Amino acid sequence: MFQVDMKSRKSIYEQVVDNVKELIVTGLLPAESKLPSVRELSRTLTVNPNTIQKAYRELEHQGFIYTVNGRGSFVKEREEMRFDEKRIGEVSEDLKFAVRELMFMGVTSDEVKEKVDEVYGEGGEEVDHRKERE
Amino acid sequence: MFQVDMKSRKSIYEQVVDNVKELIVTGLLPAESKLPSVRELSRTLTVNPNTIQKAYRELEHQGFIYTVNGRGSFVKEREEMRFDEKRIGEVSEDLKFAVRELMFMGVTSDEVKEKVDEVYGEGGEEVDHRKERE
Amino acid sequence: MFQVDMKSRKSIYEQVVDNVKELIVTGLLPAESKLPSVRELSRTLTVNPNTIQKAYRELEHQGFIYTVNGRGSFVKEREEMRFDEKRIGEVSEDLKFAVRELMFMGVTSDEVKEKVDEVYGEGGEEVDHRKERE
Amino acid sequence: MFQVDMKSRKSIYEQVVDNVKELIVTGLLPAESKLPSVRELSRTLTVNPNTIQKAYRELEHQGFIYTVNGRGSFVKEREEMRFDEKRIGEVSEDLKFAVRELMFMGVTSDEVKEKVDEVYGEGGEEVDHRKERE
DNA sequence: GTGGTCTAGACCACT
DNA sequence: GTGGTCTAGACCACA
Numbered sequence: 001m002f003q004v005d006m007k008s009r010k011s012i013y014e015q016v017v018d019n020v021k022e023l024i025v026t027g028l029l030p031a032e033s034k035l036p037s038v039r040e041l042s043r044t045l046t047v048n049p050n051t052i053q054k055a056y057r058e059l060e061h062q063g064f065i066y067t068v069n070g071r072g073s074f075v076k077e078r079e080e081m082r083f084d085e086k087r088i089g090e091v092s093e094d095l096k097f098a099v100r101e102l103m104f105m106g107v108t109s110d111e112v113k114e115k116v117d118e119v120y121g122e123g124g125e126e127v128d129h130r131k132e133r134e
Numbered sequence: 135m136f137q138v139d140m141k142s143r144k145s146i147y148e149q150v151v152d153n154v155k156e157l158i159v160t161g162l163l164p165a166e167s168k169l170p171s172v173r174e175l176s177r178t179l180t181v182n183p184n185t186i187q188k189a190y191r192e193l194e195h196q197g198f199i200y201t202v203n204g205r206g207s208f209v210k211e212r213e214e215m216r217f218d219e220k221r222i223g224e225v226s227e228d229l230k231f232a233v234r235e236l237m238f239m240g241v242t243s244d245e246v247k248e249k250v251d252e253v254y255g256e257g258g259e260e261v262d263h264r265k266e267r268e
Numbered sequence: 269m270f271q272v273d274m275k276s277r278k279s280i281y282e283q284v285v286d287n288v289k290e291l292i293v294t295g296l297l298p299a300e301s302k303l304p305s306v307r308e309l310s311r312t313l314t315v316n317p318n319t320i321q322k323a324y325r326e327l328e329h330q331g332f333i334y335t336v337n338g339r340g341s342f343v344k345e346r347e348e349m350r351f352d353e354k355r356i357g358e359v360s361e362d363l364k365f366a367v368r369e370l371m372f373m374g375v376t377s378d379e380v381k382e383k384v385d386e387v388y389g390e391g392g393e394e395v396d397h398r399k400e401r402e
Numbered sequence: 403m404f405q406v407d408m409k410s411r412k413s414i415y416e417q418v419v420d421n422v423k424e425l426i427v428t429g430l431l432p433a434e435s436k437l438p439s440v441r442e443l444s445r446t447l448t449v450n451p452n453t454i455q456k457a458y459r460e461l462e463h464q465g466f467i468y469t470v471n472g473r474g475s476f477v478k479e480r481e482e483m484r485f486d487e488k489r490i491g492e493v494s495e496d497l498k499f500a501v502r503e504l505m506f507m508g509v510t511s512d513e514v515k516e517k518v519d520e521v522y523g524e525g526g527e528e529v530d531h532r533k534e535r536e
Numbered sequence: 537g538t539g540g541t542c543t544a545g546a547c548c549a550c551t
Numbered sequence: 552g553t554g555g556t557c558t559a560g561a562c563c564a565c566a
Contacts (some may be wrong), residue, residue, distance in 0.1 A: 008192060011555075011556060011557085012556080012557075013556075013557090015559080018231065021235065022231070022234070023546095024238075025234045025235060025238045026234065028537090031137075034186060037179075037537085037538065037539080038538080038539065039537090039538080044245055048557060048558050049558095049559095050553070050558075050559090051557060051558085052558095053538075053540080054556090056539090060258075061463050064206050064554075066275060066277075067277070067539070067564085068275065068276070068277065068538085068539085069277070069279055069538070069539055069540080069564075069565060070272065070279075070537080070538045070563040070564080071274075071538060071539085071540070071565090071566075072539080074275075078238070082214040082546095084239065084262070084488055086488065086549095087239065088239055088241060088488050091232050091235050091236055092225065092232075092236070092249055094228070094231075094232045095229065095232040095233065095236065095246070095249055095250075096249060096252070097168060097228075098225050098226075098232060099226045099229065099253040099254075100156075100252050102222065102225055102229065103159075104155060104156075104159045104564040105221065105222055105225070105252060105546085107222060109251065109254040112229070112250050112544060113247050113250060114244060115226055115227075115229055115230060115233075116233055116246050116250065117233055118230070119230050119233040119241065120237060120243040121239060121512065122177070122234075123262040123554090129566080139475075140470065141468060141470065141471075142470070142471070143468075143470065145471055145472075145546075145549080145550055145551090146550080146551075147550075147551095148550095181551080182550095182551055184550095185550080185551070188550090244511070271507070278552080279564080279565060279566090280565080280566075281565080288462050289506065290479040290502075291507075293505075293506045295474055298491075303526060315563095315565055318565095318566075319565080319566065320556090322565090325488050355507065356504065356507055356509060359500050359503045359507070360500075360517055361502055362496070362499075362500040363425070363497065363501065363504065363514070363517055363518075364517060364520070365420065365496075366496045366497040367492050367497065367517075367521040367522075368427045368428065368521055369423065369427060369493050370423070370490065370493055370497065370526075371521060371522060372426075372427045372428070372480070373486065373489065373490055373493075375490060377418060377518060377519065377522040380497070380518050381515050383494055383497055383498060383501075384497075384501050384511060384515060384518065385511065386498070386500055387501040387505060388501075388505060388511040391506050395505070406550090413540075414541080414542075415541075435561095439552085439553065439554080440553080440554065440555095441552090441553080441554090441561080443566070449542080449543090450542060450543050450544070451543095451544095451554095452542075452543075452544090453541080453542060453543085455554075455555080456541090457541095458554090461551060469555095470553090470554085471549075471550055471551085471553070471554055471555075472549080472550040472551040472552080472553045472554070473550090473551070473552095473553060473554085474553060475553095475554085499562095505551085
């Protein structure tokens with residue numbers, strides 16, 4: 001479930017951030033579930049606890065998790081993720097950056113939109129919980 | 135035509151690389167056209183020549199330009215550039231990662247596609263490379 | 269009447285301290301009234317008794333309550349509490365610090381004062397202590 | 403200009419954050435001015451470079467400064483501080499917390515508002531630059 | 537047990 | 552020179 005690639009160009013803590021984010025966004029880590037403790041994950045991945053803590057703090061900054069001092073870190077409720085215009089702006093920039101590169105490599109606008117639809121297809125059943133329960 | 139943003143978190147050499155790529159793909163720098171010399175561009179942008187040197191080496195490495203000792207650097211013929219599927223796959227993953235996060239924050243599929251269109255709008259008339267190749 | 273937020277970054281014992289203070293200052297816990305016993309409150313809030321113990325000690329230390337062995341803890345007479353100017357000065361500095369940041373972010377003086385009024389609204393009828401002393 | 407109190411209950415990095423923030427908000431560190439380098443400030447204050455870096459990163463997260471890799475950290479233009487609702491919400495909570503405590507200690511609403519006005523008085527001439535130039 | 541902070545010291549990339 | 556990352560190991564507060 002958790003993994004880092006020591007050979008990656010991405011820094012370790014960044015990999016952890018993206019890793020956890022992915023798990024949350026795809027629903028594998030549901031709201032209110034407890035993340036592994038800093039020490040535990042650091043043992044699992046055999047990296048320094050400080051590195052994990054840095055990752056967790058970043059996730060907190062980005063609004064994905066919350067941390068309680070003597071108890072651990074937990075996934076935030078989606079409802080409690082305040083609608084964060086700033087963060088949306090940042091991610092939109094990342095998006096555009098990737099789109100530019102794809103355009104650049106000859107990928108058409110329609111092909112990109114197909115990829116977008118794929119994602120909205122994956123998470124489709126997660127988007128509106130009420131639908132599922134009916 | 136050439137510009138760098140001193141306030142960006144991106145390193146200067148990376149900005150130069152992206153900048154030149156952009157100019158090539160949009161056709162502003164056509165095949166076989168000569169790039170400014172390292173010294174010249176370093177003066178224009180008021181950055182260290184080493185930085186430009188590094189950017190040109192990277193562009194050569196990525197297959198966009200070629201350098202002839204004593205004469206300068208030139209844009210390759212498009213036929214000689216090949217965009218590998220591997221890179222497209224990697225960037226597609228980046229794209230999906232951003233899309234998932236936007237979806238998670240409540241951005242709709244249509245809004246994402248609007249952003250995609252904005253990028254393809256920037257690029258202008260050069261949107262579909264295949265046309266040219268025909 | 270008593271409550272703690274398990275998701276808060278504030279430590280539980282700090283929350284209990286603030287909670288009790290609030291009840292005292294708003295008059296919901298009048299002078300000489302008995303506080304719930306450590307064990308009772310720890311059951312009510314489902315937290316460790318040590319945590320409540322610590323909170324009560326802190327409240328005693330700050331001069332809000334007093335404890336009689338074997339009988340329990342009680343709210344002090346207001347005349348016996350004294351709020352030192354030093355503490356008021358410190359909190360005033362915190363206040364100004366926050367106000368400066370809000371000002372910096374473009375929040376107007378009137379908007380800040382609205383927020384102040386909201387707080388004084390919460391407190392209700394107990395707004396002006398001097399009245400009582402007369 | 404910069405200082406930390408090793409005896410303070412506040413952590414060192416938090417003191418640095420508040421310290422720098424204060425300098426920025428009061429205009430002593432104008433937009434685009436360069437902050438001392440991580441290493442330099444760490445020598446000045448005789449604390450570990452990591453501690454300073456943590457403080458700087460926090461300031462970046464909060465939108466007060468920006469950092470360029472090989473060049474250093476700089477104060478952001480006020481205009482570039484995107485209107486950050488989330489941050490305003492956080493600081494508003496800090497504000498209310500202080501107000502509650504003041505209310506609690508018998509300070510009247512009007513007295514609090516006086517303090518607010520003091521701050522807006524200090525920074526008054528900074529608020530609208532155009533006024534000054536006329 | 538948990539997270540939070542701090543130090544000392546190392547290595548890397550970019551300018 | 553600059554910041555960015557990482558490690559090892561220590562101490563504290565809180566539950």
